[in-house]
Amino acid sequence: MFKLLRYFSITSLLSIAIAAAVFGYCYRTFAYRSLTETGQANNATVARALANAVSTQLARYIATAESMSAVQLQSHPAKDEFSALLARNIQGLSIVKLKVIDPRGLTLYSTSPNQISDDESTNPGFMAANSTGPSMPSVVGTRGAATATTSASARTEVPTPTRRRSDS
Numbered sequence: 001m002f003k004l005l006r007y008f009s010i011t012s013l014l015s016i017a018i019a020a021a022v023f024g025y026c027y028r029t030f031a032y033r034s035l036t037e038t039g040q041a042n043n044a045t046v047a048r049a050l051a052n053a054v055s056t057q058l059a060r061y062i063a064t065a066e067s068m069s070a071v072q073l074q075s076h077p078a079k080d081e082f083s084a085l086l087a088r089n090i091q092g093l094s095i096v097k098l099k100v101i102d103p104r105g106l107t108l109y110s111t112s113p114n115q116i117s118d119d120e121s122t123n124p125g126f127m128a129a130n131s132t133g134p135s136m137p138s139v140v141g142t143r144g145a146a147t148a149t150t151s152a153s154a155r156t157e158v159p160t161p162t163r164r165r166s167d168s
Contacts, residue, residue, distance in 0.1 A: 046093065046095070050086075050089055050090065050095075050098070053089050054085055054086065054089060057081075057082060057085055058082075058100070060078070061076070061078055061082050061100070061108070061109065062100065062102070062108060064076070064077075064078065065100075065102075065108040065109070066102055066108070070106070070117035071117070073106075073107075073108060073116050073117040074113075074116055074117060076109075076116075079109070079116075082109060083111070086098060086111065097110065097111050097112060098110070098111045099111075099115065099120075101120050101126065104121060105119055105120040105121025105122070105123070105126055106118075106119060106120070106121075107119075107120055
């Protein structure tokens with residue numbers, strides 16, 4: 001005799017298991033994207049607040065650094081003073097690295113001294129951020145653990161006295 005109830009039960013169980021797996025994967029993807037976007041928005045806010053807090057000193061540092069060569073940037077006269085100022089301002093925050101990058105992609109300042117004068121112009125993140133056209137120096141803050149898989153970066157433009165945002 002044909003056992004329809006048995007086959008129906010097995011088919012139903014498999015269908016429910018497959019549907020649960022698909023919905024679980026979709027929910028995980030949605031939740032991950034949502035958390036990532038929220039984290040990036042928070043990081044951008046922290047980067048903007050930090051740039052605002054040190055705007056006068058940052059503008060002076062950028063103004064002198066933009067005319068320097070890559071070798072001269074390593075021994076920028078205001079680097080130690082600027083580092084101390086930033087250290088005071090990021091104390092207690094989950095920022096692990098901070099960079100100031102000019103519109104051409106040259107790293108003018110970094111909390112990792114060996115990265116000062118690095119060329120970021122070919123970095124995919126920098127290229128995406130400058131897709132509307134380079135306009136102003138930017139501050140990039142990285143929060144989280146110091147690994148590529150768990151850190152998140154944020155970029156914010158810094159208006160200098162000679163360059164103001166066109167939308168302000």
